[in-house]
Amino acid sequence: MAHKGTTLSKAFQDTATEAQNCQSICVQSIQHCLQMGGPHVEPSHMQLLQDCAEICETTGTMLLRASPQHNQVTAACADICERCARSCDRFAGDAQMKACADACRHCAAACQQAAQMRPGGAAGAGHHSVP
Numbered sequence: 001m002a003h004k005g006t007t008l009s010k011a012f013q014d015t016a017t018e019a020q021n022c023q024s025i026c027v028q029s030i031q032h033c034l035q036m037g038g039p040h041v042e043p044s045h046m047q048l049l050q051d052c053a054e055i056c057e058t059t060g061t062m063l064l065r066a067s068p069q070h071n072q073v074t075a076a077c078a079d080i081c082e083r084c085a086r087s088c089d090r091f092a093g094d095a096q097m098k099a100c101a102d103a104c105r106h107c108a109a110a111c112q113q114a115a116q117m118r119p120g121g122a123a124g125a126g127h128h129s130v131p
Helices: 011-036 043-064 070-089 095-114
Strands: none
Touching: 011 043, 011 070, 011 095, 043 070, 043 095, 070 095
């Protein structure tokens, strides 16, 4: 039974999809890095890939449920995705790492936008408006 006010906005659906895509490519990139070895398995890089995959999974789930607490999670997701993109950028010439960086940047941009919205698509959550 659907309740009034629980309909997902297109922006929330799109951001959830970006987060799910980013989570998937981060998991694939972890496996790629394990196969590559060397600098690819540097602990800080591996941990960032894991953190990014986890926050993206959580973000996607919270957006799909139109959680009223999504603002904090989407803001954190945007930050972690940007950090992960920068870490992946260090591997010039590696197509998997470039794809991961690109997905992270797309997710970060979508999350930054979603962090400003209320469930249902209204902008300005958490901001005071001037009458």
